[in-house]
Amino acid sequence: MSDGPGLEKPMREPTFLVLTALAGEPRHGYAVIEDVAAMTGGRVRLRAGTLYAALDRLRSDGLIEVDREEVVQSRLRRYYRLTATGEQSLTAETTRLSTQAAIASERLRLRGITFGGAPA
Amino acid sequence: MRTKEDRYRLLLELYPADFRREYADEMIGVLMADSGPVRRHAASLLGGAVTARLKQRLDGPQWRRAAFVAELFGAILLCAVALRRFAMATAITLFEPAYNRPPFDDLNLVRVVAWALVVVATLTGLRALSVAGALAGLAVEIAAPSRFYAESPVTLLGVFWIVMSAAVVLIAATVSARGPRPRGWLLVTAAGVVLAANGFSARSPYSTYAFTITRAILLGAVQWAALILIPAAAFWVAAGLNVRLERSRQAVPADSPAAAA
Numbered sequence: 001m002s003d004g005p006g007l008e009k010p011m012r013e014p015t016f017l018v019l020t021a022l023a024g025e026p027r028h029g030y031a032v033i034e035d036v037a038a039m040t041g042g043r044v045r046l047r048a049g050t051l052y053a054a055l056d057r058l059r060s061d062g063l064i065e066v067d068r069e070e071v072v073q074s075r076l077r078r079y080y081r082l083t084a085t086g087e088q089s090l091t092a093e094t095t096r097l098s099t100q101a102a103i104a105s106e107r108l109r110l111r112g113i114t115f116g117g118a119p120a
Numbered sequence: 121m122r123t124k125e126d127r128y129r130l131l132l133e134l135y136p137a138d139f140r141r142e143y144a145d146e147m148i149g150v151l152m153a154d155s156g157p158v159r160r161h162a163a164s165l166l167g168g169a170v171t172a173r174l175k176q177r178l179d180g181p182q183w184r185r186a187a188f189v190a191e192l193f194g195a196i197l198l199c200a201v202a203l204r205r206f207a208m209a210t211a212i213t214l215f216e217p218a219y220n221r222p223p224f225d226d227l228n229l230v231r232v233v234a235w236a237l238v239v240v241a242t243l244t245g246l247r248a249l250s251v252a253g254a255l256a257g258l259a260v261e262i263a264a265p266s267r268f269y270a271e272s273p274v275t276l277l278g279v280f281w282i283v284m285s286a287a288v289v290l291i292a293a294t295v296s297a298r299g300p301r302p303r304g305w306l307l308v309t310a311a312g313v314v315l316a317a318n319g320f321s322a323r324s325p326y327s328t329y330a331f332t333i334t335r336a337i338l339l340g341a342v343q344w345a346a347l348i349l350i351p352a353a354a355f356w357v358a359a360g361l362n363v364r365l366e367r368s369r370q371a372v373p374a375d376s377p378a379a380a381a
Contacts, residue, residue, distance in 0.1 A: 029150040048151050049164030052143050053171050075149035 011093045017044060018054050019063065019082065019090045026067035026081035029055070055080060063089055127158045134169035136176055177359035182366065184297035191250065191296045192242045193308050194289035198257060199235035200312030201282060202228055207319025216323055231260040238289065245298035254290040261286040273338050284351050 011019075021027055021035040033046045046054075058064040063086035067079040082090065105115060122130075128151045132144050151161055177183075205228050212219055234257035241250035261283045265276045339347075 029146055030153045033150070047164030048147055048154075048161045049166070049168030051150070052147055053168045056139070056143070056172070072149070075152070076145035077149055078146045 010096065011089075013044070014046065014050060014054050015058065016090070016093055017046075018051070018058065019086060019093075022064060022080055022082045023087070023090055026079040028070075028077045028079045032080075058086070062086075124158060125152060128152070128161075128165075131158075131162060131165040131169075134166065135172050136169075138176075139172045177356075177363050179363055179366070181297070184295060185299055187292040187296035188242070188299055189302045191254075191289055191292035192239065192302065192305065194285055194292065195235050195238035195242060195250075195254070195257075196305075196308050196312045197315075198261075198282065198285060198289065199232060199239060200315040202231040202235055203312075203316035204319035206232065207316055208322035211320045211322045212324070219324075227260050227264050231257060231264070234260065238293065242293070242296070242298075243301070247293065247296075250293040251290070254286070254293045258283070258286040258290050269338075271336055273336055276339070280347060 017036045017039065018032055020039065021032045024035070027035060029048075029051060033051060036044050036046050055064065059066075059080075062083055064080045065083050067081040069079070070077045108115075125148065128148060129144075132140060132147060135144070154160065206224065209224060209228075234253045237253035238250045238257065241247075241253060261279075265279050265283075268275045
């Protein structure tokens with residue numbers, strides 16, 4: 001469906017996490033799984049099937065591309081990186097989430113709840 | 121004895137060949153790097169294989185158009201079948217008053233309205249309305265034979281194709297993309313009119329009851345499973361064949377007469 005940018009559906013969490021993992025630097029599959037686990041404090045442990053379904057989808061949507069391939073211990077290791085489109089997409093989603101979080105945070109502040117700087 | 125890698129390779133066999141060619145090697149690397157048991161990833165590999173094969177079948181925008189056609193033609197058919205029951209009830213009231221059956225069934229009225237609503241909503245592109253109508257229609261298609269299931273389970277088997285059609289129309293309604301009226305819609309509507317009108321030829325409210333049923337044999341788990349799985353498998357196979365057909369058609373040059381079909 002060709003709606004305007006404001007009407008896109010919110011990104012699913014695994015997609016967002018994979019793009020965020022690749023926003024830092026090009027990574028291979030296992031590194032993405034580890035990075036996502038670290039980011040979420042162990043809450044999200046991506047499994048291979050889910051990860052590669054996401055990678056394949058992101059590739060065909062043009063949000064990521066192959067950075068390079070290496071052979072490590074006689075196994076293929078493929079590194080992925082964000083494309084310009086992927087960067088735009090991640091930026092848009094981050095803005096959306098930040099805006100919503102800012103509104104919630106302000107309202108909670110008014111109720112007397114304060115937030116620390118870093119996550120617990 | 122099968123190694124861990126062998127077991128992962130076996131699971132990866134479930135994926136379509138294209139996907140395996142592209143990702144199998146690196147997936148093995150990722151899987152073997154995890155020291156956990158095979159079953160940790162097994163469920164996601166199964167799900168991933170089904171997703172990959174489903175993506176293969178739902179290739180390109182044409183499938184939404186196919187859903188539109190299924191939704192429209194399906195709703196016309198189901199409306200005609202429901203109207204036919206009205207015709208039957210009317211015929212029996214007029215020609216066989218001795219049976220003294222109530223002429224109109226409330227459930228059937230809901231059914232007729234629901235499917236008619238789906239036809240109209242499909243043509244006008246109102247998805248919420250067509251989904252709501254299909255939901256109501258499916259509910260009645262299930263409820264109607266359920267009234268007699270305990271006495272006569274075979275009635276459910278007789279109308280199960282209607283229940284399946286209603287489910288197909290519902291699913292199609294959620295994913296269809298509206299387009300111009302498909303070729304043959306007039307023919308399908310005419311067939312629906314003939315089908316409904318045929319109901320007037322009914323003279324007896326009972327189809328065939330040669331004997332009294334003393335103990336109904338209800339459907340077992342295997343039969344229920346078959347009723348659900350066989351249509352799903354038929355869809356899977358048909359969709360797979362259709363993808364192959366479409367791919368071979370795309371091999372035809374764009375400006376040839378065959379491509380215009």
